[in-house]
Amino acid sequence: MINSINRRTKQTARIVIIGAGPSGIAAATRLLEQGFKNVSILEAEDRIGGRICTVPFGDSVVDKGAQWCHGETGNVVYQLVKDLNVLDRTGDVMKAMNFVRSNKEVLSNENAFILAAAFEGSLPTSPNETNGSLGDHLTNNYWNALSMSPPVDQTIAKEMLETGKKLRCSFTASDNLFEVSKRAHLEFEMSDGEFLLNWKDKGYRSFLKLLMKAKPNAVDDLGLLNGRVRLNKRLAEINYASDIQVKLRCNDGEVLTADHVICTVSLGVLKEQHSQLFVPALPEAKVRAIKGLKMGTVNKFYFEYATQPLPDDWIGANFLWLEKDLDELRGSERFWLESVFGFHRVLHQPRLLQGWIIGEHARYMETLTEEEVLEGLQWLFRKFLPFNMPQPQRFLRTQWNSNPSFRGSYSSRTNYTDELRTGPWDLATPLLDQSGRPKVQFAGEASSNTHFSSVHGAVEAGWREADRLNEYYSSRNKL
Ligand SMILES: Cc1cc2nc3c(=O)[nH]c(=O)nc-3n(C[C@H](O)[C@H](O)[C@H](O)COP(=O)(O)OP(=O)(O)OC[C@H]3O[C@@H](n4cnc5c(N)ncnc54)[C@H](O)[C@@H]3O)c2cc1C
Numbered sequence: 001m002i003n004s005i006n007r008r009t010k011q012t013a014r015i016v017i018i019g020a021g022p023s024g025i026a027a028a029t030r031l032l033e034q035g036f037k038n039v040s041i042l043e044a045e046d047r048i049g050g051r052i053c054t055v056p057f058g059d060s061v062v063d064k065g066a067q068w069c070h071g072e073t074g075n076v077v078y079q080l081v082k083d084l085n086v087l088d089r090t091g092d093v094m095k096a097m098n099f100v101r102s103n104k105e106v107l108s109n110e111n112a113f114i115l116a117a118a119f120e121g122s123l124p125t126s127p128n129e130t131n132g133s134l135g136d137h138l139t140n141n142y143w144n145a146l147s148m149s150p151p152v153d154q155t156i157a158k159e160m161l162e163t164g165k166k167l168r169c170s171f172t173a174s175d176n177l178f179e180v181s182k183r184a185h186l187e188f189e190m191s192d193g194e195f196l197l198n199w200k201d202k203g204y205r206s207f208l209k210l211l212m213k214a215k216p217n218a219v220d221d222l223g224l225l226n227g228r229v230r231l232n233k234r235l236a237e238i239n240y241a242s243d244i245q246v247k248l249r250c251n252d253g254e255v256l257t258a259d260h261v262i263c264t265v266s267l268g269v270l271k272e273q274h275s276q277l278f279v280p281a282l283p284e285a286k287v288r289a290i291k292g293l294k295m296g297t298v299n300k301f302y303f304e305y306a307t308q309p310l311p312d313d314w315i316g317a318n319f320l321w322l323e324k325d326l327d328e329l330r331g332s333e334r335f336w337l338e339s340v341f342g343f344h345r346v347l348h349q350p351r352l353l354q355g356w357i358i359g360e361h362a363r364y365m366e367t368l369t370e371e372e373v374l375e376g377l378q379w380l381f382r383k384f385l386p387f388n389m390p391q392p393q394r395f396l397r398t399q400w401n402s403n404p405s406f407r408g409s410y411s412s413r414t415n416y417t418d419e420l421r422t423g424p425w426d427l428a429t430p431l432l433d434q435s436g437r438p439k440v441q442f443a444g445e446a447s448s449n450t451h452f453s454s455v456h457g458a459v460e461a462g463w464r465e466a467d468r469l470n471e472y473y474s475s476r477n478k479l
Pocket of ligand 1: 018022044070264300398409
């Protein structure tokens, strides 16, 4: 039996990938392109895509998960599609959003510009400034920057700082910026170029189609992966005790065996399930990474109206809370609305609006009924907007944390991660047998050192693990 495993080749090695999100799809397609023949994916949900989830809504589609391709240089998603005319530049449209206070006062463009510039200019940039939290750094530098700007009302400046922090939390899926590691902020590699590239009216799923080389308009065509993805197959146990093969038990009782497993489930799933999922228990360094990295929550709202409800010169609004209104809100049942930081029009979907909520309140919102959520949001509109909003025809909210296939939105590195001296690199370390053969490998966005939390990070991680196997088989053939 041991001999048979050593005799495996790219033609015969059995590779099972757990999860059909962008990382799993990237790993599978790359392996097939590298000449591996026996590659399959087990996916818990009844669809592929994972946190890329494009659904029909309004006049075309919306993305419940990943929506933007963030940057160009060094972004593998952009590099793959840049000549195909599938992406559209958002430009400065989003920067034209209004800032509106809870007494319906709209900030002048001039004040909004001064405050937004002070906020943006206060983000850490020097590689020597790695200690402490992003929140502390931003707060100190914001007030310093403002002391050198034209005078602005200090009460409004404070409200702006709080809203800016919430907006920033949506980048890191953090509950607050005081938990975010400044080191991680600096080590995250931003890709240069347009930051908000959108997929026109086709959604992020069009990228997956390209990755799989599938027909763009044939819903069920998986291109290279046709016949290789098993949906509704939730893994209950990955038993890697033996050096001969990995045994995989699904929730429905089916048992499969593999020579190599690439696990791409989210950090949230690992946090909740790693102690039951892996037999034997994972090594300490891996558990430390799973504990130490953060899986945060960002959720979206989509509203469909008969016609666009905003005045022509409104792209959207960010909410600034007056202290007394916030105190009142915090004492009410609508306390969760504090973390809805803004909403805006949806590009290529003229009748829609999209809103955002972060952190603990995003998780709380998931426990409410859709009617309660919509009622709360309409109250928020009435509280802030100096015009009336009609009743939407349709409403959709996301619930990424409640879903057992995700348990959150995306990962980040906190001060606690740094304290444990762990990071994505520990998550990415494969489990090897005694001869050095990879038995279980880990991909997924949270395992990317420099692009965690993004689709391009997830894709790179999938490729990294495909390449690891390819190198293993290529170097063995040279022996
Ligand atoms: C609201 C939101 C907005 C976002 N916006 C952006 C954006 O604009 N741009 C961007 O670049 N990124 C964005 N992201 C992040 C991006 O979506 C993720 O980083 C990326 O999709 C992660 O891919 P993945 O393959 O690592 O994981 P996933 O997409 O989570 O794939 C893992 C797969 O594993 C499956 N699975 C889980 N448990 C099991 C099990 N036990 N057995 C079998 N299968 C299992 C899951 O169902 C899932 O399909 C956003 C995410 C969210 C939630």
